[in-house]
Amino acid sequence: MTQDTEKQEFNITVYTENQIGLLNRIAIIFTRRKINIDSLNTSPSEIESIHRFNIVITESEDVVRKLTRQIEKQVEVLKCYYHTNEDVIWQEMALYKVSTDVIAEKVSVERLLRENGARAVVIRKDYTVFETTGHREETDNLISILQPYGLIEFVRSARVAIIKDSDGFNRKLREFERLEPGEDVIENEYLNQGQKVFTM
Amino acid sequence: MEAIQEVLTETKPTETIVEVSGSVALLEALIVEGVDTIFGYPGGAIMPIYDALFDYNDKLNHILVRHEQGGIHAGQGYARTSGKVGVVFATSGPGATNLVTGLADAQIDSTPLVCITGQVFAHLLGTDAFQETDVINITTPVTKWNYQVTDANEIPEVIAKAFYIAKSGRPGPVLIDITKNAQIQLFNYKGYTPCNHIRSYRPKPIVRPQYIQEAAALINQAKKPFILFGQGVILGSAEQEFKTFVEKSGIPAAWTVLGAGAIPTDHPLNVGMLGMHGNYGPNVLTNECDVLIAIGMRFDDRVTGRLDKYAKQAKVVHLDIDPAEIDKNVKSTVPVWGDCKETLPLLTALVDEKQHTEWLAKFNDYTRQEVEQVIEKELNPTTAEMTMGEVIKQLNEITKGEAVIVTDVGQHQMVACRYAQFNNTRSNVTSGGLGTMGFALPAAIGAKFGAQDRTVVAIIGDGGFQMTCQELGTIMQSGIDVKIIILNNRFLGMVRQWQELFNSRRYSFVDIQSPDFVALAAAYRIPGKVIDDRKDLPSALNEMLSNKGSFLLEVMVTKENNVFPMVPQGCSVSEIRLK
Ligand SMILES: Cc1ncc(C[n+]2csc(CCOP(=O)(O)OP(=O)(O)O)c2C)c(N)n1
Numbered sequence: 001m002t003q004d005t006e007k008q009e010f011n012i013t014v015y016t017e018n019q020i021g022l023l024n025r026i027a028i029i030f031t032r033r034k035i036n037i038d039s040l041n042t043s044p045s046e047i048e049s050i051h052r053f054n055i056v057i058t059e060s061e062d063v064v065r066k067l068t069r070q071i072e073k074q075v076e077v078l079k080c081y082y083h084t085n086e087d088v089i090w091q092e093m094a095l096y097k098v099s100t101d102v103i104a105e106k107v108s109v110e111r112l113l114r115e116n117g118a119r120a121v122v123i124r125k126d127y128t129v130f131e132t133t134g135h136r137e138e139t140d141n142l143i144s145i146l147q148p149y150g151l152i153e154f155v156r157s158a159r160v161a162i163i164k165d166s167d168g169f170n171r172k173l174r175e176f177e178r179l180e181p182g183e184d185v186i187e188n189e190y191l192n193q194g195q196k197v198f199t200m
Numbered sequence: 201m202e203a204i205q206e207v208l209t210e211t212k213p214t215e216t217i218v219e220v221s222g223s224v225a226l227l228e229a230l231i232v233e234g235v236d237t238i239f240g241y242p243g244g245a246i247m248p249i250y251d252a253l254f255d256y257n258d259k260l261n262h263i264l265v266r267h268e269q270g271g272i273h274a275g276q277g278y279a280r281t282s283g284k285v286g287v288v289f290a291t292s293g294p295g296a297t298n299l300v301t302g303l304a305d306a307q308i309d310s311t312p313l314v315c316i317t318g319q320v321f322a323h324l325l326g327t328d329a330f331q332e333t334d335v336i337n338i339t340t341p342v343t344k345w346n347y348q349v350t351d352a353n354e355i356p357e358v359i360a361k362a363f364y365i366a367k368s369g370r371p372g373p374v375l376i377d378i379t380k381n382a383q384i385q386l387f388n389y390k391g392y393t394p395c396n397h398i399r400s401y402r403p404k405p406i407v408r409p410q411y412i413q414e415a416a417a418l419i420n421q422a423k424k425p426f427i428l429f430g431q432g433v434i435l436g437s438a439e440q441e442f443k444t445f446v447e448k449s450g451i452p453a454a455w456t457v458l459g460a461g462a463i464p465t466d467h468p469l470n471v472g473m474l475g476m477h478g479n480y481g482p483n484v485l486t487n488e489c490d491v492l493i494a495i496g497m498r499f500d501d502r503v504t505g506r507l508d509k510y511a512k513q514a515k516v517v518h519l520d521i522d523p524a525e526i527d528k529n530v531k532s533t534v535p536v537w538g539d540c541k542e543t544l545p546l547l548t549a550l551v552d553e554k555q556h557t558e559w560l561a562k563f564n565d566y567t568r569q570e571v572e573q574v575i576e577k578e579l580n581p582t583t584a585e586m587t588m589g590e591v592i593k594q595l596n597e598i599t600k601g602e603a604v605i606v607t608d609v610g611q612h613q614m615v616a617c618r619y620a621q622f623n624n625t626r627s628n629v630t631s632g633g634l635g636t637m638g639f640a641l642p643a644a645i646g647a648k649f650g651a652q653d654r655t656v657v658a659i660i661g662d663g664g665f666q667m668t669c670q671e672l673g674t675i676m677q678s679g680i681d682v683k684i685i686i687l688n689n690r691f692l693g694m695v696r697q698w699q700e701l702f703n704s705r706r707y708s709f710v711d712i713q714s715p716d717f718v719a720l721a722a723a724y725r726i727p728g729k730v731i732d733d734r735k736d737l738p739s740a741l742n743e744m745l746s747n748k749g750s751f752l753l754e755v756m757v758t759k760e761n762n763v764f765p766m767v768p769q770g771c772s773v774s775e776i777r778l779k
Contacts, residue, residue: 017400021336021346028341069524075345075365078400 005060009038011083011090011161012068014053015045017076026053026077029070035059039092041158050078056159083163090161094139095121096130096146097153103128106149116142127152220389222352222382223252226316229359230260232392235287237261237278237649239271243291245331246318248383250289263649263678266670268295270642272302273668276311277646280629281604281654283437285366286646288315293331296377297338301636303373304342308633309458310435312371314362322350322379335377344372352385360395369403370522371435405523405537412543415517415534416550418491422515424559425451426482426489428474428503431458431632432496432520438541439463439625442495445548450555452563454482456497458632461622465601471563475503476767477614480574480776481566483767486511487774488562494518496540499529500633509772519543573778574764579619585758586734588612588687592619594737595657595685598745603655604629606647608640608664611693614763616659626651638667644682645674655683655745662688662714672724675750683744684728686717686754689761697762702769721752728752 016022023042030037039056057064064082072080100123103109113119118132132142139156220228226249230238238260242250253262265271268290275286290296296317306313320329336348345365349358355378362374419425433442443463446453452471455462463470472479474486486492492514497503504510507529518525518532519540526535536543578589592615595603601621606629607613613630622628629647631639644658665686675682692710699707718728727747731740737755744751767776 020348021340024337025340032341066524066528069528073522073524075398075401 004062007058007060009056009058009085010064011088012055013081013163014071015078016051016053018049018051019076022076025074026071029067039159041160054159054161087165088161088163090159091133092136092139092159093131093133093157095155096142096151097127098146099150099152100125100128102149118142217388217390219386221252222355222385223249225352225355225389226359227252227256227260229356229392230287232394233363235260237263238287238289239263239265239274239646240289241265241268241271241295243295243318245292245320245380246289248380263674266673268298269301270668270671270674272299272315273639273642274646275313276302276306277606277629277643278650279311279313281626281647282650283626285312285314285363288313291318292320293333296335297333300338300342303339305631305634305636306373307342310371310431311373312366313373314366315373315375317375317377319377319379321381339375343375346375348377349382350379352382352387356392360393361398364395404521404539407538407542411534411536412546413550415536416547418515418517418534419449419493420552422491424489425491425493426485427451427453427493427495428497429453429459429462429495430456430497432540433459433462434625436496436539436541438544441541441544445544448548448553449551452560456503457617457630459497460617460628461625464623465621473618477618477763480570480765480778481563483773483776484566485562489514492516496520498525504529505767505771505773586755587761588615588757589619591687591755592616594741596621598741599655603657604647604651606640606644606656606658608660609635609637610661610664611697611763612659612661612687637664640664641668642671645671645680648680648682657683657685659685659687661693662686662690663692663712669720672721672726675726676724682750684752687757688714688754689757689759691759717752717754726750726752730754732756
């Protein structure tokens with residue numbers, strides 16, 4: 001049972017109609033249970049008028065499974081999946097702004113870019129913006145390299161994730177089969193945490 | 201006007217295009233959806249709709265309530281007895297926020313409602329305009345769906361969606377907020393098309409025959425199978441299918457508060473009520489059965505008590521239309537997703553015809569113990585003062601189980617649910633999930649509109665009555681016939697019971713004083729009577745029931761009486777206490 005109740009990062013993918021207020025409806029499902037969203041990305045999907053959310057939370061699978069069902073219950077949600085980090089390819093993008101003078105004077109920019117898989121997005125007289133993409137450690141790494149040279153501004157995107165084992169949403173859209181049920185009768189530790197089941 | 205109206209009420213889009221206001225389009229939509237009664241309260245931001253309503257008096261019956269909370273509870277009562285969608289109007293700001301309790305109540309009890317709120321002009325949105333409230337955001341967590349209309353062109357489609365969402369799948373409340381400009385705006389109206397499909401919305405999960413087979417196999421092998429049924433049976437109009445299933449399989453069946461009445465109370469396989477104040481046998485035997493068949497119920501904590509000690513020995517078959525309910529609280533062995541109107545007949549076809557005589561006898565043994573230790577004392581008391589139970593018993597005798605019983609929240613609610621007799625479905629109207637005091641009086645008004653040829657009796661505590669007693673005004677003005685019984689124990693009884701049992705009798709602020717209820721009713725021209733002697737009970741009940749029109753009967757009952765059995769805080773259902 002530990003597998004089901006141990007907390008880890010989960011990537012929740014939600015396909016929705018493009019509708020005002022839906023972000024709020026989805027967010028409420030997390031806040032109501034006092035669950036923090038680690039990362040949230042939403043953007044149009046490859047299908048016209050359908051949006052895709054990528055949500056990252058750290059929770060047990062048992063809780064995540066229930067959350068996804070609550071999300072899928074929303075009228076404008078077409079489909080909701082959850083995956084562990086092993087089941088997805090994921091990336092975050094980061095932008096770094098540094099002073100052009102400082103950076104040009106003190107480092108070999110070319111080497112810095114090569115070693116960090118980064119590229120320069122903008123080079124102006126007063127500042128330069130680099131971009132890199134990768135996992136958290138990779139984007140963090142470039143921060144620590146640039147910090148001594150006066151990093152002026154840094155921003156990182158939410159996580160985007162592609163599901164490894166996926167036939168694509170187009171096919172899944174037509175398939176509304178449910179998850180297989182658990183084999184054994186097990187107790188629900190999460191909901192039993194409080195001894196006081198009855199509250200006034 | 202008449203000619204236009206004829207064109208308008210066409211259900212299909214017509215070639216004829218007429219120019220109408222958003223308000224007229226809304227009312228036309230309601231008529232096509234079969235709405236006959238609206239509960240509401242006007243105000244500045246919904247004035248255009250009310251103005252249009254003036255011309256629709258012959259088709260749409262508007263009931264002016266005394267508070268928007270009363271309006272929405274009336275809508276709930278109407279929906280629960282009629283099986284139709286309840287419709288509620290309110291103005292912006294304070295009008296809309298007064299709906300919130302009712303929305304939360306309807307959401308948790310799966311009651312289909314369409315609430316229409318007025319909103320400030322679209323160009324004023326977000327400016328803290330007079331009576332502007334962010335109604336969409338306030339109501340998001342307590343609605344199945346909500347939407348703000350800012351352009352009249354959207355109205356026909358949005359209202360069609362609202363009705364479809366409110367009543368399909370697992371029903372629930374929908375709120376449509378319409379800005380004042382959209383209500384006034386003229387647009388080319390092309391008729392109204394009811395909605396029956398939304399791309400992203402799957403009201404019913406696909407029924408999987410494999411699970412039906414697995415469920416039937418489990419049930420057929422079971423030595424001690426046990427059925428728990430909830431409101432899903434009623435919401436799915438599957439009472440007949442359910443009865444056939446129970447009778448063929450011969451399995452004892454117990455109900456949740458909202459499932460009461462889905463099969464008649466005195467059906468031989470109906471073994472009683474589940475949960476905190478439910479019956480002894482069903483609670484204890486939940487932890488003894490080998491297969492638990494849950495139908496249209498959601499394992500609420502008031503039903504299960506401690507989950508880690510709940511039916512651990514049993515294999516669980518769970519039939520529900522809402523996939524999110526399956527495995528939410530109790531892990532199922534076989535999930536049967538689907539509308540029980542469809543899944544039950546499939547299951548019935550595969551289950552063996554059986555009688556579980558010995559197993560059923562165990563329930564009867566527990567019933568005997570409960571009768572001896574609890575029920576006899578409650579229904580046939582020897583004390584000087586009256587009990588709540590004996591009032592319900594007398595009421596049963598006179599109404600013969602044919603009345604709609606609407607209850608408020610507290611001890612009287614549990615007593616009424618335990619002892620009221622229901623021969624028919626849609627007869628028990630109560631606030632189950634939210635436990636909203638003040639629910640009963642307005643809900644009873646709505647219940648009567650939803651079931652006009654039935655007797656509607658509201659049973660209310662002295663505390664709860666004072667939360668919405670202004671709805672006596674609605675009764676007076678609409679002339680509706682609602683029988684009101686106030687069970688007055690001069691306490692906020694249920695809280696007092698908890699304080700007695702768990703806080704060593706520290707009766708902190710539960711001693712509530714009441715006005716002269718009969719005089720209060722009289723002020724609204726509603727006849728009434730107060731009794732405190734047992735010998736007056738039958739005649740007073742008869743007088744109330746035979747009175748033409750509403751009647752208020754106040755019955756003075758024992759001050760400190762407790763509802764038993766009870767599953768105490770933090771206990772498992774098998775630890776249910778008889779005293
Ligand atoms: C709106 C609301 N406020 C508070 C409560 C908490 N509460 C539950 S039962 C109860 C006492 C009800 O007293 P009364 O209406 O006199 O009924 P009784 O229990 O005496 O039958 C209270 C205060 C509630 N359920 N709803």
